[in-house]
Amino acid sequence: MAEDAAQNPGQNAEGILDGDPAESFLSQYGHLRHAEGPYFGEYGGRWMPESLIAALDELEDTFTKAKADPDFLAEIAELNKNYSGRPSLLTEAKRFSEHAGGVRVFLKREDLNHTGSHKINNVLGQALLAKRMGKTRVIAETGAGQHGVASATAAALLGLECVVYMGAEDCRRQSLNVARMQLLGATVIPVTNGSQTLKDAINEALRDWVTNVDHTHYLLGTAAGAHPFPAMVRFFHEVIGEETREQILAQTGRLPDAVCACIGGGSNAIGIFHGFLDDPGVAIYGFEAGGDGVETGRHAATITLGRPGVLHGARSYLMQDEDGQTVESHSISAGLDYPGVGPEHSYLHDIGRVTYEPITDTEAMDAFKLLSQTEGIIPAIESSHALAGAIKVGRRLAEGVADPSELIVIVNLSGRGDKDVQTAADWFGMLDEDGNVRGTTLSTRHSAAGEEKKA
Amino acid sequence: MIESKAAAAIDRAKAQGRAALIGYLPAGYPDVQASIDAGIALARNGADIIEIGIPYSDPVMDGPVIQAATTEALANGFRVASVFDVVKGITDATDAAVVVMTYWNPVMRMGVDEFSRRLAEAGGAGLVTPDLIPDEAAEWIAASDKYSLDRIFLVAPSSSPERLAMTVAASRGFVYAVSVMGVTGARGQVSNVAESLVAATHDAGAERVCVGLGVSRAEHVREIAAYADGVIVGSALVSALRDGGVPAVEALTQELSAGFTPVA
Numbered sequence: 074m075a076e077d078a079a080q081n082p083g084q085n086a087e088g089i090l091d092g093d094p095a096e097s098f099l100s101q102y103g104h105l106r107h108a109e110g111p112y113f114g115e116y117g118g119r120w121m122p123e124s125l126i127a128a129l130d131e132l133e134d135t136f137t138k139a140k141a142d143p144d145f146l147a148e149i150a151e152l153n154k155n156y157s158g159r160p161s162l163l164t165e166a167k168r169f170s171e172h173a174g175g176v177r178v179f180l181k182r183e184d185l186n187h188t189g190s191h192k193i194n195n196v197l198g199q200a201l202l203a204k205r206m207g208k209t210r211v212i213a214e215t216g217a218g219q220h221g222v223a224s225a226t227a228a229a230l231l232g233l234e235c236v237v238y239m240g241a242e243d244c245r246r247q248s249l250n251v252a253r254m255q256l257l258g259a260t261v262i263p264v265t266n267g268s269q270t271l272k273d274a275i276n277e278a279l280r281d282w283v284t285n286v287d288h289t290h291y292l293l294g295t296a297a298g299a300h301p302f303p304a305m306v307r308f309f310h311e312v313i314g315e316e317t318r319e320q321i322l323a324q325t326g327r328l329p330d331a332v333c334a335c336i337g338g339g340s341n342a343i344g345i346f347h348g349f350l351d352d353p354g355v356a357i358y359g360f361e362a363g364g365d366g367v368e369t370g371r372h373a374a375t376i377t378l379g380r381p382g383v384l385h386g387a388r389s390y391l392m393q394d395e396d397g398q399t400v401e402s403h404s405i406s407a408g409l410d411y412p413g414v415g416p417e418h419s420y421l422h423d424i425g426r427v428t429y430e431p432i433t434d435t436e437a438m439d440a441f442k443l444l445s446q447t448e449g450i451i452p453a454i455e456s457s458h459a460l461a462g463a464i465k466v467g468r469r470l471a472e473g474v475a476d477p478s479e480l481i482v483i484v485n486l487s488g489r490g491d492k493d494v495q496t497a498a499d500w501f502g503m504l505d506e507d508g509n510v511r512g513t514t515l516s517t518r519h520s521a522a523g524e525e526k527k528a
Numbered sequence: 529m530i531e532s533k534a535a536a537a538i539d540r541a542k543a544q545g546r547a548a549l550i551g552y553l554p555a556g557y558p559d560v561q562a563s564i565d566a567g568i569a570l571a572r573n574g575a576d577i578i579e580i581g582i583p584y585s586d587p588v589m590d591g592p593v594i595q596a597a598t599t600e601a602l603a604n605g606f607r608v609a610s611v612f613d614v615v616k617g618i619t620d621a622t623d624a625a626v627v628v629m630t631y632w633n634p635v636m637r638m639g640v641d642e643f644s645r646r647l648a649e650a651g652g653a654g655l656v657t658p659d660l661i662p663d664e665a666a667e668w669i670a671a672s673d674k675y676s677l678d679r680i681f682l683v684a685p686s687s688s689p690e691r692l693a694m695t696v697a698a699s700r701g702f703v704y705a706v707s708v709m710g711v712t713g714a715r716g717q718v719s720n721v722a723e724s725l726v727a728a729t730h731d732a733g734a735e736r737v738c739v740g741l742g743v744s745r746a747e748h749v750r751e752i753a754a755y756a757d758g759v760i761v762g763s764a765l766v767s768a769l770r771d772g773g774v775p776a777v778e779a780l781t782q783e784l785s786a787g788f789t790p791v792a
Binding site for chain 1: 584585586587588589591595599602607608609632633634635636637638658659660661663664681682683684685686687688691695706709710711
């Protein structure tokens with residue numbers, strides 16, 4: 074087996090680094106992969122209205138049977154291969170690596186999936202489950218629009234009605250994705266409550282679900298919420314970690330030194346982490362949105378600065394004030410702009426298996442530009458947080474190492490940045506006062522044509 | 529044996545040959561004193577139990593009317609600890625049992641034991657917990673026993689017989705039956721599933737079952753009073769308070785309690 078050769082330099086035969094703190098977590102906690110819930114340590118559970126418990130029970134039952142059903146697994150595998158385009162590539166980023174202390178950086182290319190992000194993995198699985206339950210309508214929340222687009226896509230493919238709740242502020246930030254969802258046949262409902270972002274979209278989706286639960290499945294987009302969602306969403310994303318593990322072994326003959334991902338609710342992260350949770354030699358990092366900087370209070374660094382509480386059905390770390398009111402999060406990335414986090418991440422933080430750190434908007438946007446200009450890949454701003462984190466991790470690992478190129482860091486490039494071009498152009502000062510890209514409005518022909526049209 | 533204040537209030541109504549009227553208002557709306565005044569008005573005009581809601585940032589079981597009121601209360605600076613002032617203000621002035629309706633995170637943040645102790649000290653009867661099911665309530669069950677508080681869990685049309693039995697066993701005071709699958713808010717009709725849910729909850733062993741969600745008119749009250757032990761009115765009262773202040777709450781409470789008088 075390839076895994077027999079999968080030793081890092083300095084590992085003993087069991088793949089355990091001498092004196093590595095990772096050793097203690099494994100001996101203490103046993104295997105971490107495939108945690109089934111409903112609890113992850115003291116996190117998770119079902120903090121939900123009684124009205125929805127029957128639906129959660131039905132979903133858990135359907136999911137448990139489906140994942141043991143070879144026909145279902147074959148259906149998922151077929152869609153992953155021939156619809157989403159899996160396996161996604163593992164690309165070595167050689168020029169980008171020079172900026173990360175000279176370690177070898179590999180990108181797991183979830184950006185190359187159909188619909189442009191990892192979200193498709195989960196929506197196909199859940200939409201198939203919805204059909205198994207005889208439900209004809211799916212609802213979803215979306216922040217950046219990636220999950221909404223993915224949900225609308227799966228609904229179109231499988232013939233389900235689709236309604237997407239999206240914060241009005243996010244609709245503004247991601248208007249192109251609103252159009253994409255509508256083109257796919259979904260109804261997008263802008264949510265004007267509260268901070269008008271992801272958490273408020275989830276509230277509104279939950280209100281819809283409790284009202285229409287007899288024929289509606291709530292296609293939750295992240296590894297958060299009430300059981301069975303965290304374990305189920307992770308299950309559908311485990312393919313990321315499994316592929317990555319095989320690919321890095323095939324390409325380099327060994328496991329990486331570190332794996333990095335961005336964390337909003339944490340679905341792309343838990344998907345790639347899962348492949349390496351039980352490999353003590355692999356350090357794992359989750360990068361939260363630090364917004365303007367965690368010291369400013371304008372951020373979405375839930376694990377870094379939050380404390381345990383219950384929101385949207387699970388006990389987990391939560392950004393909250395002294396009264397337990399949810400605090401509004403801030404991030405340039407709509408997809409990370411969420412004051413909660415999946416319960417499995419809270420557990421992995423508490424036991425020290427995964428290290429969670431904040432990345433500021435500025436650091437993320439610098440990494441966005443760097444990857445674009447060193448590798449020809451425009452990343453999602455969400456994923457840019459993981460890239461910025463990988464730069465830091467790479468430099469740290471490289472310190473005092475004679476040949477950093479013997480070290481390997483993998484980044485989950487969870488989505489492509491096409492949806493973020495407007496935000497990035499604005500950030501980098503590429504727009505004039507009218508919001509047009511500078512240098513594109515010199516021609517008089519088009520503006521004259523426009524005037525004619527209006528007349 | 530713990531004496532239940534909410535059960536006693538329902539039993540007093542029963543002794544008068546009628547169901548109990550339970551009125552909901554949010555604490556701190558439009559401000560703390562006004563919510564005390566409105567609660568007193570509810571109690572003096574026919575409500576047997578006053579349900580005081582804690583404004584919360586993410587009220588997923590509430591419809592637009594209550595959301596708007598609680599959002600305004602928070603914008604006006606409502607603090608969770610003020611709910612104890614509201615409870616004390618109403619219990620000091622009236623004989624009504626006062627229960628607090630709260631989403632769970634504010635209680636968890638203060639500490640379940642600390643919150644329970646302060647609620648009991650203020651004279652509160654117990655808690656209605658829309659997003660806490662008995663399965664997750666070990667800490668609350670211990671604290672409510674310690675401080676002799678009522679545990680009002682919800683049952684729904686979707687609850688299985690097993691869950692009904694489990695929820696009834698975990699409850700004290702009364703069981704809150706939601707009349708429809710949905711969120712709070714006035715509706716034209718009360719769903720006919722409410723009656724069968726109340727019957728099933730009684731069959732599961734509940735002595736007192738009260739019906740809420742969508743109840744806004746005297747005719748609803750009359751209809752539900754025929755089969756339930758209590759009738760819960762929320763959004764309609766909040767709308768009245770919003771549009772006409774305390775006098776409107778008085779008038780609506782009188783009108784609703786007239787629903788208990790059989791039509792001649």
